[in-house]
Amino acid sequence: MTQGLVIGAGPAGLMAAGEMARAGLSVTIAEAKPSPARKFLMAGKSGLNLTKAEPLASFLDHIDGPDALRKIVADFGPEAVQDWARSLGQAVFTGTSGRVFPRSMKASPLLRAMLADLAKLGVELQRNWRWIGMHGRQMVFDTPDGEQVLTPDVTVLALGGASWARLGSDGKWVSILAENGVSYEPFKPSNMGFFVGWSDHMARHFGAPIKPVRVTAGETSTLGEFVISARGIEGSAIYAVSRAMRDGAPLVVDLVPGRSEADVAQRLAKPRGKASLTNHLRKALKLDPAKIALLQEFARPLPTDPAELAAVIKAVPICHQGPRPMDEAISTAGGLPFTALDDGLMIKVLPGVFACGEMLDWDAPTGGYLLTTCLATGRHAGRHAAEWAG
Structure with a gap:
């Protein structure tokens, strides 16, 4: 045989x-x-x-x-x-x-x-x-x-x-x-996480999922979620754009993918009274603490103009220090x-x-x-x- x-x-x-x-x-x-x-x-x-x-x-x-x-x-x-x-x-x-x-x-x-x-x-x-x-x-x-x-x-x-x-x-x-x-x-x-050098205030959010979001790197864009970890960012949405990130494309995250930029700006323009900006973001856009922390981590100081702030929320630039080691890749x-x-x-x-x-x-x-x-x-x-x- x-x-x-x-x-x-x-x-x-x-x-x-x-x-x-x-x-x-x-x-x-x-x-x-x-x-x-x-x-x-x-x-x-x-x-x-x-x-x-x-x-x-x-x-x-x-x-x-x-x-x-x-x-x-x-x-x-x-x-x-x-x-x-x-x-x-x-x-x-x-x-x-x-x-x-x-x-x-x-x-x-x-x-x-x-x-x-x-x-x-x-x-x-x-x-x-x-x-x-x-x-x-x-x-x-x-x-x-x-x-x-x-x-x-x-x-x-x-x-x-x-x-x-x-x-x-x-x-x-x-x-x-x-x-x-x-x-x-x-x-x-391929299909790997990326290192991020977090500031100390992010430690309380390690393990928190960021969802739903739209992540974009170069011409690749996907709707999904990812996780903040002590070493950086990982999860299905990051894996989907990891090839483009590996090849040098910058990463941006839309924190409110279900809303248009104009709608976000309109909601942020409403009077907030004595509420802090954090509370205003939470009430106006239903942003959870982890999303707000991510926004503050990469877009500080936040713009005060509602239209400018809306533009940032719809495209938060995520700075990273490159991919995790190859043996950790999927x-x-x-x-x-x-x-x-x-x-x-x-x-x-x-x-x-x-x-x-x-x-x-x-x-x-x-x-x-x-x-x-x-x-x-x-x-x-x-x-x-x-x-x-x-």
Whole structure:
């Protein structure tokens, strides 16, 4: 029987293994950690966001990569991801924001269903097998039983990016591929928080959510929320614009996205009597203490003219000291460039070796785009690996 190997047991790798096994290959998965999909499980702790229920064209606009990647995602987009989850016995629902979650909200039931499905297909999972080298078709691993060498007919690499090293994505695979003539793009953090040097009066607001707000960086803008932390700002709205911020675009925040600037100015122009400006902002605009503190932190001294103050409230400039370290980022850009791959995601200079998931050079925000793209590329690589082996 044709032997297939998948290195890495995250969502992309598991998808690839399933496609290869269904095509009739005898498949082994080699995972460096004691258990599979650790980053996937961590991401699902606060609610596993599988995908985003929106028109495909709009969904693909959030994927920063070549047209070849967007075509792969189009072949396994939001609707297909939901159908796939249901096929594994995992009911899904769509939240008010359009984000799609499993009914259980957790990643573990879906992961167990994926592993059970692979077990029925005869896929073998080797744990604590760290990939340390390759010689032609031979793949070398450091294992609890010493060095092991496998010589599969076809291999799919699903080794992740370079964030959250403790969960398995450490980016160390680049040195192995470089030794075999494969170039890569340097890694950059993505979907990450940013450092802010807060003044002392902000300490009481650490942990406070800032919502709802519209955050804008460059041409990227999103409605959502973020959190003030002791080290800076983080959360879904910041992650959505983090790529633009990383590339130098300034960040501005609209604290009252449901009101026009003229409406805000009109409300602020009403007599406030003996009320302090803080109380006036609270009563006139329903600003909570954390929003007022953020406004005062970055726009002090506040303008006294209602029109000028309204303009500031609608576009508070947030000064930061750059992104948090790459290992704290949810994902990374960089990795294997698509120019090094053929249409089936096979590495051109390594016939029979395919790649998928976050180790490829693309970028996407959280909110379902990131996970859907990992699943889609794993499926695509697995299918084409099986065809190549056949």
